[in-house]
Amino acid sequence: EVLADQIAAGEVVERPASVVKELVENAIDAKSTQIDIVVEEAGLKRIQVIDNGEGIPAEDVELAFKRHSTSKITSREDLFRIKTLGFRGEALPSIASVADVYLETSTETDVSGTLLHVKGGEQLEKKTSVRPRGTEITVADLFYNTPARLKYLKSLQTELAAISDIVNRLALSHNDIAISLSNNGHTLLQTVGNNDLQQTISAIYGVKNARQMVAFNGKDLDFKVAGYVSLPKLTRATKSYISLLLNGRYIKNFQLSNAIIKGYGSKLMVGRYPVAVVNITLDPLLVDVNVHPTKQQVRISKEDQLAQLLTKCVYDRIAQENL
Ligand code: ADP
Ligand code: MG
Numbered sequence: 001e002v003l004a005d006q007i008a009a010g011e012v013v014e015r016p017a018s019v020v021k022e023l024v025e026n027a028i029d030a031k032s033t034q035i036d037i038v039v040e041e042a043g044l045k046r047i048q049v050i051d052n053g054e055g056i057p058a059e060d061v062e063l064a065f066k067r068h069s070t071s072k073i074t075s076r077e078d079l080f081r082i083k084t085l086g087f088r089g090e091a092l093p094s095i096a097s098v099a100d101v102y103l104e105t106s107t108e109t110d111v112s113g114t115l116l117h118v119k120g121g122e123q124l125e126k127k128t129s130v131r132p133r134g135t136e137i138t139v140a141d142l143f144y145n146t147p148a149r150l151k152y153l154k155s156l157q158t159e160l161a162a163i164s165d166i167v168n169r170l171a172l173s174h175n176d177i178a179i180s181l182s183n184n185g186h187t188l189l190q191t192v193g194n195n196d197l198q199q200t201i202s203a204i205y206g207v208k209n210a211r212q213m214v215a216f217n218g219k220d221l222d223f224k225v226a227g228y229v230s231l232p233k234l235t236r237a238t239k240s241y242i243s244l245l246l247n248g249r250y251i252k253n254f255q256l257s258n259a260i261i262k263g264y265g266s267k268l269m270v271g272r273y274p275v276a277v278v279n280i281t282l283d284p285l286l287v288d289v290n291v292h293p294t295k296q297q298v299r300i301s302k303e304d305q306l307a308q309l310l311t312k313c314v315y316d317r318i319a320q321e322n323l
Contacts, residue, residue, distance in 0.1 A: 002121035016043025227278035263314030
């Protein structure tokens, strides 16, 4: 059991940022309106995610740490209609197999909450606890029992940048949630959670950058795209300042990012990249999210057509501004 979990962890839990991603996605799935992420030493010492979501009923807490016991997929068709970010029931057991994990949770209706301590896949303690509705999960000493994994990690600075990156993107795709991130007591991000994308952009990329952004949108028979792109005056962005959301879910896609860069006219302005946040809406049947366990890579039918649409929308919008 523990070994299977550790093998799964090799796929799901690559680095501290992957733990942050899985825990925050769980908090989002639990309909939290506030999520606080507290890390120490770029997450290597400690990662704590505190939410005010639905919590886990006392009788389900142990089950949450059992592999696939929570899988929400019962048929192949379900794959295309997933409403939650998590669906494999793999993250918690994987994380708990390679770290020291404390989970404290409480639902609205339970008389008391639950505290569960799992280390290296072994349950060490379970007791009742008193806390308000929501879940607090603490992951300490990540990879303490898998030294090979530890060796693969980059500098603290790089690991922290990866955490920031993932939290930024989760914040951008969930404007309705107040999300904060701190490392060693320093606040790195604090969003308001008032559904205002431009405010989230401002919290992440700075007020100045946010002011330089204009809204754009467009559609064809299969896709609808809507977002914000910075005007070419802005020179301080890098390629990584492009965020793609597919039906509200953050994705990575090289071709689509490049399509935006192309529309922005980077050929004429070598080394300049836009800040861009784009939400792409499409029929879920055109996408298969089940390509990789971390679900960031997705396969899209008619990807060339979508790339062309993005290039055209961004190009037209910026041309309009330059008139
Ligand atoms: P998945 O998200 O794929 O279902 P996980 O291993 O990430 O699997 O989580 C297992 C289960 O634990 C979830 O399905 C959910 O029921 C519960 N859970 C985990 N984190 C939270 C949380 N922060 N709030 C409420 N429930 C949670
Ligand atoms: Mg999950």
